[in-house]
Amino acid sequence: MALKSFIEVQPDSHFSIQNLPYGVFKTAPDSVQRPCVAIGEYLLNLAEIAAAGLFDGSLLKDSDCFDQPNLNKFLSLGRPAWKEARATLQKLLSSTEPALRDNEALRSRSLIQLRKVAMVVPVAIQDYTDFFSSMHLPDNSRAASCESPNKILPNRFHLPIAYHGRASSIVISGTDIVRPRGQSAPIVNSPPHFGPSAKMDFELEMAAVVGTGNELGKPVDIHKAEDHIFGLVLMNDWSARDIQGWESVPLGPFLGKSFGTTISPWIVTLEALEPFKCDSPIQDPPPLPYLAEKTSQNYDISMEVLLRPVGQQDTQVLTRTNSKHLYWTLPQLFAHHTINGCNLQPGDLLGTGILSGPV
Amino acid sequence: MALKSFIEVQPDSHFSIQNLPYGVFKTAPDSVQRPCVAIGEYLLNLAEIAAAGLFDGSLLKDSDCFDQPNLNKFLSLGRPAWKEARATLQKLLSSTEPALRDNEALRSRSLIQLRKVAMVVPVAIQDYTDFFSSMHLPDNSRAASCESPNKILPNRFHLPIAYHGRASSIVISGTDIVRPRGQSAPIVNSPPHFGPSAKMDFELEMAAVVGTGNELGKPVDIHKAEDHIFGLVLMNDWSARDIQGWESVPLGPFLGKSFGTTISPWIVTLEALEPFKCDSPIQDPPPLPYLAEKTSQNYDISMEVLLRPVGQQDTQVLTRTNSKHLYWTLPQLFAHHTINGCNLQPGDLLGTGILSGPV
Numbered sequence: 001m002a003l004k005s006f007i008e009v010q011p012d013s014h015f016s017i018q019n020l021p022y023g024v025f026k027t028a029p030d031s032v033q034r035p036c037v038a039i040g041e042y043l044l045n046l047a048e049i050a051a052a053g054l055f056d057g058s059l060l061k062d063s064d065c066f067d068q069p070n071l072n073k074f075l076s077l078g079r080p081a082w083k084e085a086r087a088t089l090q091k092l093l094s095s096t097e098p099a100l101r102d103n104e105a106l107r108s109r110s111l112i113q114l115r116k117v118a119m120v121v122p123v124a125i126q127d128y129t130d131f132f133s134s135m136h137l138p139d140n141s142r143a144a145s146c147e148s149p150n151k152i153l154p155n156r157f158h159l160p161i162a163y164h165g166r167a168s169s170i171v172i173s174g175t176d177i178v179r180p181r182g183q184s185a186p187i188v189n190s191p192p193h194f195g196p197s198a199k200m201d202f203e204l205e206m207a208a209v210v211g212t213g214n215e216l217g218k219p220v221d222i223h224k225a226e227d228h229i230f231g232l233v234l235m236n237d238w239s240a241r242d243i244q245g246w247e248s249v250p251l252g253p254f255l256g257k258s259f260g261t262t263i264s265p266w267i268v269t270l271e272a273l274e275p276f277k278c279d280s281p282i283q284d285p286p287p288l289p290y291l292a293e294k295t296s297q298n299y300d301i302s303m304e305v306l307l308r309p310v311g312q313q314d315t316q317v318l319t320r321t322n323s324k325h326l327y328w329t330l331p332q333l334f335a336h337h338t339i340n341g342c343n344l345q346p347g348d349l350l351g352t353g354i355l356s357g358p359v
Numbered sequence: 360m361a362l363k364s365f366i367e368v369q370p371d372s373h374f375s376i377q378n379l380p381y382g383v384f385k386t387a388p389d390s391v392q393r394p395c396v397a398i399g400e401y402l403l404n405l406a407e408i409a410a411a412g413l414f415d416g417s418l419l420k421d422s423d424c425f426d427q428p429n430l431n432k433f434l435s436l437g438r439p440a441w442k443e444a445r446a447t448l449q450k451l452l453s454s455t456e457p458a459l460r461d462n463e464a465l466r467s468r469s470l471i472q473l474r475k476v477a478m479v480v481p482v483a484i485q486d487y488t489d490f491f492s493s494m495h496l497p498d499n500s501r502a503a504s505c506e507s508p509n510k511i512l513p514n515r516f517h518l519p520i521a522y523h524g525r526a527s528s529i530v531i532s533g534t535d536i537v538r539p540r541g542q543s544a545p546i547v548n549s550p551p552h553f554g555p556s557a558k559m560d561f562e563l564e565m566a567a568v569v570g571t572g573n574e575l576g577k578p579v580d581i582h583k584a585e586d587h588i589f590g591l592v593l594m595n596d597w598s599a600r601d602i603q604g605w606e607s608v609p610l611g612p613f614l615g616k617s618f619g620t621t622i623s624p625w626i627v628t629l630e631a632l633e634p635f636k637c638d639s640p641i642q643d644p645p646p647l648p649y650l651a652e653k654t655s656q657n658y659d660i661s662m663e664v665l666l667r668p669v670g671q672q673d674t675q676v677l678t679r680t681n682s683k684h685l686y687w688t689l690p691q692l693f694a695h696h697t698i699n700g701c702n703l704q705p706g707d708l709l710g711t712g713i714l715s716g717p718v
Contacts, residue, residue: 126485126526126527127525127526127527129613132610153608153609154545155542155551155605155606155608158542158545158550158551159542159551159606161606161609161610161613162610162613163522163523163610163611163613164522164523164524164525164613164617165523166486166523166701167485167486167526168485168486168575168701168702168703168704168707169575169700169701169702171575176576178575178576178700180698180699180700181578181649181698181699181700182698182699183514183517183518183647186513186517191517191644191647192514192517192518192647194647194648194649216527216528216530216537216618216619217537217618217619219540240699243699246514247514247518247520248609248611249512249514249609250512250520250607250608250611251491251520251521251522251611251612252522252607252609252610252611252612253610253611254488254520254521254522254523255695255696255698255699255701256699258523258699258701259575259576259699259700259701260575260576260700285550288542288550288551288553289553290540290553336614337614339539339540339541339614340539340540340541340599340602340614340615340617340618341528341537341539341540341618341619342525342527342528342614342617342618343527343528344527345527348527
């Protein structure tokens with residue numbers, strides 16, 4: 001019989017006891033930020049659970065990792081601590097366990113309705129990288145990156161192409177994005193056009209949240225890379241295609257992207273995603289040895305983007321896709337990023353790039 | 360008569376009382392890090408000066424900005440506080456002021472020989488951006504960025520092209536750099552080459568250290584931009600040209616740069632550089648209004664790079680240049696970076712790109 005929580009979870013909720021995604025909340029604009037997990041229509045304040053001594057496993061018992069304004073310290077403890085936390089929380093929230101269920105004072109301190117809090121960016125993001133991991137690029141992105149059906153980039157099937165993104169302008173879902181102003185390509189013999197972007201676009205991506213990093217100069221082996229990844233967020237890599245198209249030869253995207261990048265408040269752990277693993281596409285040509293995995297797997301996650309224009313009631317579907325089509329896997333992104341010795345750190349984001357698939 | 364310190368400063372020293380560059384030091388691997396300025400062969404520990412109550416101006420009197428492991432808090436206080444600190448320190452170190460000169464206990468607590476400490480990266484760098492600000496690109500860099508004498512990039516005279524760099528791998532001068540491994544372009548119909556980079560290169564740059572930032576969505580006016588910049592460091596943007604050349608179309612440099620970037624331990628303030636201001640090159644075509652300055656100025660600073668191969672006594676000069684040739688000025692870099700609303704933060708670095716000039 002499936003594990004069930006004493007907290008009611010609607011059948012269409014994303015926040016079952018099998019998921020337990022991590023976030024960081026505050027109850028008022030100036031209040032402290034504390035880590036939590038989502039369960040049904042509630043969050044569970046992990047600082048209260050820790051203060052009550054309920055993280056009693058060997059790795060978390062004496063840790064102050066939840067008495068923090070972000071998840072970075074918890075992430076830095078590594079996969080064994082993440083597994084211990086998940087086991088503790090699934091037990092604590094289950095319908096058969098009395099420790100929290102029957103402790104009314106603790107329940108009222110630690111369980112808060114989600115609609116009563118504000119979620120914040122859950123990690124301090126030191127560096128953010130965005131990759132090209134899909135092989136099926138939509139036309140708008142392809143045009144902005146100089147690729148055409150007649151000119152396939154020669155490196156794309158040998159490495160996950162990437163650029164460093166801007167970490168400071170990453171915001172939590174729901175934050176207003178100000179339409180950027182900037183230059184776009186001139187009509188021949190005129191100065192460049194300047195004004196608010198007329199080609200605002202979205203990019204539906206996932207991003208891996210780095211859990212444990214590596215030392216500068218020490219690459220991470222492809223077969224150990226997955227253990228460094230804590231979980232996944234959704235990401236919208238807002239893009240001003242007119243600004244991007246004019247500025248980005250030869251150094252890549254800059255102001256066309258750096259005005260704002262939106263992530264979801266919840267980090268879904270790789271443990272929770274385990275049941276959704278599936279084979280990834282066959283890679284041909286075969287990757288170089290440092291990118292070659294014994295088994296290459298993706299996650300089968302359906303996603304869609306809806307748009308509701310201001311003043312309208314109805315939404316329109318802009319895209320539907322699935323992360324199972326990603327050509328490069330998460331461990332490959334991690335191994336490639338570190339092969340030159342570059343150091344990743346807890347809280348770093350690795351975006352997959354646009355999630356697209358066959359038409 | 361020129362201001363003179365009671366501390367002896369050799370005529371060829373860079374650390375006169377007119378300079379007073381800021382850094383952060385520690386006296387042992389595990390000891391605390393504290394801000395300081397350099398004077399002759401000594402540093403002055405600013406935490407001790409603050410503890411002695413000698414920062415008695417209105418802006419710094421009650422501040423704990425020097426009781427910190429980096430300069431970020433001091434930087435965030437803004438130009439009036441930076442000017443106040445400089446005035447206080449120049450007075451305190453002058454030959455005519457007894458407060459420090461005649462207080463032997465304080466002198467022994469606060470003045471430490473530079474050869475007895477380790478300098479560390481002086482700011483917590485959240486984001487690092489590198490620009491193309493010179494118009495005279497050396498051939499090796501030009502080849503790696505797809506430009507040729509017959510194909511001048513059309514955007515270069517309209518905006519300072521830039522990319523986001525990797526902040527985590529910025530290290531202090533003297534730190535060993537591990538030669539990166541990676542892919543480089545295949546010979547036709549072969550897989551890409553893989554191995555240690557065979558085309559390691561240096562780039563002599565300066566980088567502006569951002570003092571005060573701006574709010575997301577709020578561009579900074581070109582005429583206010585200079586006030587946001589605290590000072591300058593030297594930077595070596597180590598580059599693996601073979602890795603960079605293969606990976607960087609279309610998203611720009613990534614692993615060819617992210618294995619390590621070296622900065623100088625000392626930040627020279629814009630106040631100290633004021634006497635070295637000079638006219639910058641005439642910009643033709645004229646820049647768009649958001650980049651147009653009433654007066655465009657650079658700093659006249661001569662620089663050279665020397666190489667001493669392992670096991671040899673003699674050094675060779677690799678390059679000599681001067682920052683007065685920069686086409687885009689520091690305020691233009693700042694104004695361009697924020698025109699789309701991108702938020703800069705105290706401690707961010709803005710690299711000038713290769714400093715080059717006419718042959």
